[in-house]
Amino acid sequence: MSSSASATSRLSVMSMAASLPSVGGYSSAASSIYAKRNTTNILERHLNKTRGTEVSVNAFAFLFSEMLQYTQKRVNGIQDLERKLNELGYRVGIRALDLLVWRDKNSKRETRVLGMLYFIHTTVWKTMFGKQADSLEKSTENEDEYMISDNDPMVSKFISIPKDVSQLNCGAFMAGIVEAIMDGCQFPSRVTAHTVPIDSFPLRTTILIKLDREVLDREEQLK
Amino acid sequence: MNATHSSSSSGGSGIGSGPLSHGNSPTCYFVMIGTKDNPIYEAELVSVNTARSSSGGATISEAKKEEFRHLNQFIAHSALDMVEDLQWSSNQMYLKVIDKFNERFISAYLTAGNIKLLLLHDAKSEDAIRNFFNDCYELYIKTLLNPFYEPNSIISSAAFDAKVRLSAKRYL
Numbered sequence: 001m002s003s004s005a006s007a008t009s010r011l012s013v014m015s016m017a018a019s020l021p022s023v024g025g026y027s028s029a030a031s032s033i034y035a036k037r038n039t040t041n042i043l044e045r046h047l048n049k050t051r052g053t054e055v056s057v058n059a060f061a062f063l064f065s066e067m068l069q070y071t072q073k074r075v076n077g078i079q080d081l082e083r084k085l086n087e088l089g090y091r092v093g094i095r096a097l098d099l100l101v102w103r104d105k106n107s108k109r110e111t112r113v114l115g116m117l118y119f120i121h122t123t124v125w126k127t128m129f130g131k132q133a134d135s136l137e138k139s140t141e142n143e144d145e146y147m148i149s150d151n152d153p154m155v156s157k158f159i160s161i162p163k164d165v166s167q168l169n170c171g172a173f174m175a176g177i178v179e180a181i182m183d184g185c186q187f188p189s190r191v192t193a194h195t196v197p198i199d200s201f202p203l204r205t206t207i208l209i210k211l212d213r214e215v216l217d218r219e220e221q222l223k
Numbered sequence: 224m225n226a227t228h229s230s231s232s233s234g235g236s237g238i239g240s241g242p243l244s245h246g247n248s249p250t251c252y253f254v255m256i257g258t259k260d261n262p263i264y265e266a267e268l269v270s271v272n273t274a275r276s277s278s279g280g281a282t283i284s285e286a287k288k289e290e291f292r293h294l295n296q297f298i299a300h301s302a303l304d305m306v307e308d309l310q311w312s313s314n315q316m317y318l319k320v321i322d323k324f325n326e327r328f329i330s331a332y333l334t335a336g337n338i339k340l341l342l343l344h345d346a347k348s349e350d351a352i353r354n355f356f357n358d359c360y361e362l363y364i365k366t367l368l369n370p371f372y373e374p375n376s377i378i379s380s381a382a383f384d385a386k387v388r389l390s391a392k393r394y395l
Contacts, residue, residue, distance in 0.1 A: 043365050043382050094336060094374050098364050101335035108314040109335055184258075184336040186310075222311060 051103060054130070061158040068159065068170070078165055082172040086191075089176020096177065097184045100127055110185055113211065113219055117146055120181055128177070129154050144211040148178070151201040169193050171205040178207055188212045251395060252295040252343040253387065255363065257375040258336070260303060264378040267292070268391040270344070298322075299341045302329040306339050316360075317353050332356035336374075338363065344395070351394045358390040 071084040100123055101107055110116040117136055125133040129150075139145035155170045171193030179191035189211045196206050255264040302322040309318050310333060322329040324343075330352050332340040340356055340363075366372055366383055 041382055042369055043362060043380075043386055045365065047361060047364060091370075095368055098334060098336045098367055102360070102364055109316055109333065111311055111314045186337055218311065 047102060064155060078168050081168060085172035086176035089173040090180040093177040093180025094184055096124060097181045100124060113187060116185055116187055120178055121148055144216055146209045147206050149204060149206045151204050153205045156203050169195055175207050187215050254299050254341050256339040259375060266387055268388060270395040295343055298324045298343055302341055306331045317356060319349055334360055355390055355394040359387060362386050
């Protein structure tokens with residue numbers, strides 16, 4: 001590990017040496033560059049450093065397809081696969097929650113359900129997928145169900161699903177992210193993803209959030 | 224020789240006046256508590272701003288500090304109830320002073336992911352503690368972003384510890 005790292009630092013020295021004016025200070029500059037490594041402690045990096053950066057869709061699609069292939073080899077059954085995707089999304093969600101709340105400097109903790117859902121609908125979706133989610137609805141039949149819909153979810157766009165696993169919904173990954181955020185803010189709920197295709201958007205996915213009983217009781221008390 | 228004599232006598236009178244008060248020790252106890260009420264990080268921080276400069280007094284308060292060190296955990300644990308009460312009434316992260324024990328105050332800071340940062344301290348300015356908590360929250364997020372760090376597990380990184388102590392020295 002150390003030899004490869006020193007090799008790359010040597011390469012960077014060469015490129016820098018080419019750009020540095022060739023005066024007497026070259027050797028001292030080279031030795032000081034040699035001494036510095038490229039890697040910084042994660043605790044030293046500023047959290048806003050990657051705030052506006054974007055990752056290419058290709059990279060994400062490739063990574064996601066690899067994640068799917070990896071999990072596919074280790075599960076038996078569609079339910080299991082969706083559960084594993086959910087767990088992967090969960091790991092993303094916990095980190096996204098704290099990071100996004102911190103980056104949005106004036107935001108406070110969310111204590112109400114609607115505020116939380118609005119936060120997910122706008123801020124989280126915008127950071128993750130570049131646009132807000134397409135709709136946020138409250139179910140008319142059940143008090144405790146809310147739905148967030150995405151017309152063109154990035155996770156499903158590049159995955160072609162064969163006929164024998166046609167029930168698989170890759171939105172389970174997004175459902176995992178939402179579940180982690182709800183859990184983190186103390187709104188425990190069951191989150192699932194369902195495909196509801198309509199004419200213009202065949203991949204439209206709805207994330208159904210079913211809040212636990214205790215969340216509703218607390219909402220009642222806070223009103 | 225003479226100097227230590229006089230300071231130790233003043234320390235002795237201090238002990239006689241309040242046997243249970245360990246307000247002589249200028250340490251703050253900082254603890255981060257995860258979502259399952261499990262401590263993920265704790266530190267005893269020496270605060271320079273309220274330090275008493277008596278060497279004889281220091282040795283006596285050292286002994287008392289050993290006795291009362293386990294008490295810090297109990298105090299912090301009981302303060303958790305107060306945090307949970309206040310959690311839903313305010314949407315602020317910094318919950319200021321939430322509890323008092325003998326002469327020590329307990330301030331709390333609640334993060335978005337429901338991690339509680341508690342600080343046991345003597346009387347201090349709110350702004351200083353708020354800055355310290357903000358710093359620690361930033362460090363926590365940076366640790367959390369590490370994909371090898373399991374959320375809710377103990378933070379054992381020496382770099383993290385060093386940074387917390389540095390921040391404490393700066394603000395507290």
